[in-house]
Amino acid sequence: ILHNHFLLLYIFLPIYFVRAEEENPEFWRSQAQKTLQSVLDRKLNTNVAKNILFFLGDGMGIATYTAARILKGQLQNQSGEETVMTMDTFPNVGLVKTYSVDFQIPDSAATATAYLCGVKTNLNTIGVSAAARNGVCKSQKGNEVTSILKWAKDAGKSVGIVTTTRVQHATPAASYAHSASRTWYSDADMPAAAKRDGCTDIASQLLKNTDIDVIIGGGRKYMTPTGTKDPEYPRDLSSWGKRKDKRNLIEEWQSLKTGKVAHYVWNKKDFDAVDPETTDYLMALFEPSDLRFEAERDPSMDPSIVETTEKAIRILQKNPNGFFLLVEGGRIDQAHHSGRASMALHETVAFDYAIAKGLELTKEHETLTVVMADHSHTVTLNGYPFRGQSILGKSPVWATDFLPYTTLMYGNGPGHKIINGTRPDIRNVDTSNSCVTQDYQSLF
Secondary structure, eight states: OOHHHHHHHHSSOOOOOOGGGGGGGHHHHHHHHHHHHHHHHHHOOSOOEEEEEEEEETTOHHHHHHHHHHHHHHHTSSOOTTTTOOOGGGOOOOOOOOSSSOOSSOOHHHHHHHHSSOOOOOOOOOSSSSSSOOOOOHHHHOBOOHHHHHHHHHHTTTEEEEEEETTTTTHHHTTTTTTTTTTOOOGGGGGGHHHHHTOOOOHHHHHTTTTSOOOOOEGGGSSSBBTOOOOOOOOOOOOGGBBBOOOHHHHHHHHHTSSSOOEEOOHHHHHHHOTTOOOOEEEEEEESSSOGGGGGGOOOTTTHHHHHHHHHHHHHHHTTTOEEEEEEEEEHOOOOOHHHHHHHHHHHHHHHHHHHHHHSSSSSSEEEEEESOOOOOOOOOOOOOOOTTOOBBBSSSSSSSOOOOOOOOEEESOOOOOTTTBBBOOOOTTOOOOTTTTTTGOOO
């Protein structure tokens, strides 16, 4: 009976997006020939790179990448599977083996230290070697390691960070900070013992360690004293300043840039008014903590990752010695942690458009552009969805309990919902609607 049930589904459901030319074997063979010829025609770029564009998709594993490719095409009213991401056009591709010194599966702090500093380290630690211990301030001393951002600055290049998270978060922090704990965003987040032993918070190191030309992301509340009202959310106590040492790091940053054309902005209007041609320094902090998801972003208040990437490049590329820019699609990871695959995929699509903007604004013969992920997530693609079926939709083949399931699932997390001994029936649930994904995160 079960097999007959599946068979009926296969017989009566329509075949999606079948094109006449795809039924011709020569269509596929000619495509293969063109692809091979394009590779053979490539000329090896043996130049020394003046600029480095480093794009990091946090948590952007192979399954995320594949699903985002399909979504990008479907957002353009295509079937999606044959879509070419900007990332797909790069001449070289490889796989990264990830682990930290102490764990099989690493976090964003240990991985960022690895790819930015060239040193594997322990979980939850930033800019230190594996001789440092997670959360132990005393072990940090003497075990600091520097990053490519500092090396670039020391070489006379301009440097910048762009992220969709707070600028004190693990990935950007590893480019400038040294911390036995990734969670020491401000002094208020540090244990008394760590402060007594002389360790400093990540936000304060943003000003102290390296003279960074462009800083774009979120994280206002880690920069201002306790009780400081947020300019955008003055009634939200959780958005107010957190610092217990009474320091206003934004004002300190502005003072450090006296004599230079330096702009601090927190909204899109002021951001758009910044002229890259006349700007030496830019600090743009658009949220008290992480930025909003791309699908929920207010375009009148916060710029997109494409816009922030463009602004950063236009400021940095004025330096005749070149630049180093780290661009992180950090909320891909955070969406996955919340079981919100729809949000993660939209973040990845936006990230891919930022990569395209980076390629557009730079010259290939003098710029090394790298795109990578730091680790993966437990999201999987399941079932046998038809060609062109929404990647955010449901498999046409139901499970053994005769209930549908989504194409995208997570291997861990909250776990599937059981109500009265059965899974919920989602036949009438629009799983492509981002508003419902959090309620059905176990199915998404």
